[in-house]
Amino acid sequence: MPDIATSDPAASGAVPPAVLEAIGLTKRFGALVANDHVSLAIRAGETHALLGENGAGKSTLVKMMCGLLQADSGELRFAGEPITFPDPAASRAKGIGVVFQHFALFDALTVVENVALGLPGREPLAALAARIEDCVGRYGLEVEPHRRVGELSVGERQRVEIVRCLLGDPRVLILDEPTSVLTPDESESLFRTVDLLTAEGRAVLFISHKLDEVRRLCQRATVLRGGKFIAEVDPRRESSASLARLMVGAEVPRTPRVATHELGEPRLLIKNLTLKGDGSRGSALHAINLEIRAGEIVGIAGVAGNGQTTLFEALSGERRGEDAEAIVIDRTPAGALGPTERRALKAGFVPEERLGHAAAPDMRLSDNVLLTTHGDGRIVRHGVVRHSVLNAMFADIVKRFDVRFGGKDPKARRLSGGNLQKFVIGREVLREPVLLVVDQPTWGVDAAAAGFIRTTLRRKAAEGCAVLVISQDLDELLEFTDRIAVMSEGRLTQPVPVEETSREAIGLAMGGAHGAPAQEDADAA
Numbered sequence: 001m002p003d004i005a006t007s008d009p010a011a012s013g014a015v016p017p018a019v020l021e022a023i024g025l026t027k028r029f030g031a032l033v034a035n036d037h038v039s040l041a042i043r044a045g046e047t048h049a050l051l052g053e054n055g056a057g058k059s060t061l062v063k064m065m066c067g068l069l070q071a072d073s074g075e076l077r078f079a080g081e082p083i084t085f086p087d088p089a090a091s092r093a094k095g096i097g098v099v100f101q102h103f104a105l106f107d108a109l110t111v112v113e114n115v116a117l118g119l120p121g122r123e124p125l126a127a128l129a130a131r132i133e134d135c136v137g138r139y140g141l142e143v144e145p146h147r148r149v150g151e152l153s154v155g156e157r158q159r160v161e162i163v164r165c166l167l168g169d170p171r172v173l174i175l176d177e178p179t180s181v182l183t184p185d186e187s188e189s190l191f192r193t194v195d196l197l198t199a200e201g202r203a204v205l206f207i208s209h210k211l212d213e214v215r216r217l218c219q220r221a222t223v224l225r226g227g228k229f230i231a232e233v234d235p236r237r238e239s240s241a242s243l244a245r246l247m248v249g250a251e252v253p254r255t256p257r258v259a260t261h262e263l264g265e266p267r268l269l270i271k272n273l274t275l276k277g278d279g280s281r282g283s284a285l286h287a288i289n290l291e292i293r294a295g296e297i298v299g300i301a302g303v304a305g306n307g308q309t310t311l312f313e314a315l316s317g318e319r320r321g322e323d324a325e326a327i328v329i330d331r332t333p334a335g336a337l338g339p340t341e342r343r344a345l346k347a348g349f350v351p352e353e354r355l356g357h358a359a360a361p362d363m364r365l366s367d368n369v370l371l372t373t374h375g376d377g378r379i380v381r382h383g384v385v386r387h388s389v390l391n392a393m394f395a396d397i398v399k400r401f402d403v404r405f406g407g408k409d410p411k412a413r414r415l416s417g418g419n420l421q422k423f424v425i426g427r428e429v430l431r432e433p434v435l436l437v438v439d440q441p442t443w444g445v446d447a448a449a450a451g452f453i454r455t456t457l458r459r460k461a462a463e464g465c466a467v468l469v470i471s472q473d474l475d476e477l478l479e480f481t482d483r484i485a486v487m488s489e490g491r492l493t494q495p496v497p498v499e500e501t502s503r504e505a506i507g508l509a510m511g512g513a514h515g516a517p518a519q520e521d522a523d524a525a
């Protein structure tokens with residue numbers, strides 16, 4: 001089979017006109033060619049997928065198409081005419097709206113106040129709220145203009161960003177991995193909105209690692225690999241495997257199963273853990289109980305904003321309660337200990353937000369390794385940093401977790417999202433923890449890397465680690481955890497073995513049905 005696939009879109013009917021085109025765009029970062037003569041045409045009335053492994057160059061291309069980055073060479077065209085976008089405002093003025101993975105919203109402000117900040121002029125808030133209501137009704141978006149953004153779930157925040165774009169009446173809407181943090185229901189409702197937008201003749205560019213949804217939603221897909229254009233295909237005529245093959249350039253190996261094993265000692269005990277909400281994003285926790293033993297992976301499912309973040313922070317020591325016994329790590333009461341002391345008990349933590357929380361954006365990767373390992377006695381001895389050990393550890397993470405970047409030791413913010421995720425997971429896993437708590441382990445990670453991360457966590461469990469995974473991706477939890485509990489309104493259900501539950505049962509419990517998410521509950525419903 002030739003390496004470069006071609007499918008002639010014209011063969012499947014009339015080709016709609018291109019609204020926004022990239023022609024032979026090239027972008028270098030030092031010696032790294034992030035985009036190498038890449039071409040792409042986004043057409044009126046179509047949803048066009050942009051596919052590629054982590055670091056393939058998708059975000060770089062999008063940033064050039066909206067004026068956040070300038071190309072070294074190549075051309076942009078808008079409605080057939082050459083154009084340059086010196087900054088994002090210039091692309092917005094032409095009707096190009098972008099919803100990025102990391103939202104730019106102020107928690108303390110209401111929805112309407114946030115939207116007003118992004119608009120030119122001074123429209124009265126009441127008039128703007130009415131326009132938001134109108135937009136929300138038209139596209140089925142469910143956003144309440146007067147709610148404070150700090151109280152909203154990730155899905156609601158994303159809808160606020162979409163509304164903000166739509167109020168500018170865009171001709172092109174670019175969605176950067178929009179479903180990676182959405183529940184299945186939220187994803188479905190986003191797809192309905194996207195279909196309404198393209199039916200009006202707008203063009204949508206959809207970046208996603210979820211190939212099934214790309215095949216359902218998109219009429220065209222461009223595949224990048226290593227910064228180069230590889231193919232434009234009709235994803236409806238491809239399988240997920242054939243798309244993955246184009247992205248990777250080889251067969252994607254299936255996630256190997258790790259043999260089952262005996263469970264050992266409890267490594268994490270949570271006893272009657274109760275915490276107040278912190279008023280903004282953190283929801284309260286009500287009498288949480290959980291035991292995880294060496295050798296097992298327990299998953300926590302739930303709609304974002306139901307206490308998962310508070311639970312993560314309570315476990316990592318960022319939030320502490322009065323009761324030392326409420327959290328026991330490897331037989332040591334840890335409820336009153338801080339993050340460094342908990343790490344010294346060989347607990348590892350991977351928060352949801354990789355840039356800013358898991359990694360300091362403006363610190364080099366090696367310094368980011370030092371940040372979480374300085375307390376464990378290997379790197380710092382008698383107050384002195386042993387650089388040779390630090391560098392060896394850094395090199396080991398990069399090699400074993402296939403972290404790809406330009407240069408030798410860049411700042412964390414220079415990494416593509418998926419590569420930073422691999423780095424953070426690698427850093428925690430190679431500390432040989434006895435307990436690992438991971439929030440959204442594969443957010444923004446391509447299929448091959450996601451499989452690798454899940455297998456790695458399984459191996460860690462097989463070696464005697466207890467693993468707690470918080471994820472909004474139900475398929476992921478059903479694929480690789482041993483037991484699943486559901487978090488709803490700050491309460492945690494009893495975990496049930498994966499083989500005794502189902503998507504439907506978990507979905508019901510996520511919606512607030514109390515009790516364990518067992519199969520019979522779903523069958524009875």
Ligand SMILES: Nc1ncnc2c1ncn2[C@@H]1O[C@H](COP(=O)(O)OP(=O)(O)OP(=O)(O)O)[C@@H](O)[C@H]1O
Pocket residue numbers: 029032034052053054055056057058059060061404405406414415416417418419444446
């Ligand atoms: N500002 C920058 N400075 C240096 N290198 C960069 C910069 N931005 C991106 N890169 C590098 O360019 C390459 C392409 O990154 P890009 O973010 O475009 O990938 P991506 O396909 O969007 O990946 P992901 O799916 O992980 O988000 C990566 O190797 C990345 O490390």
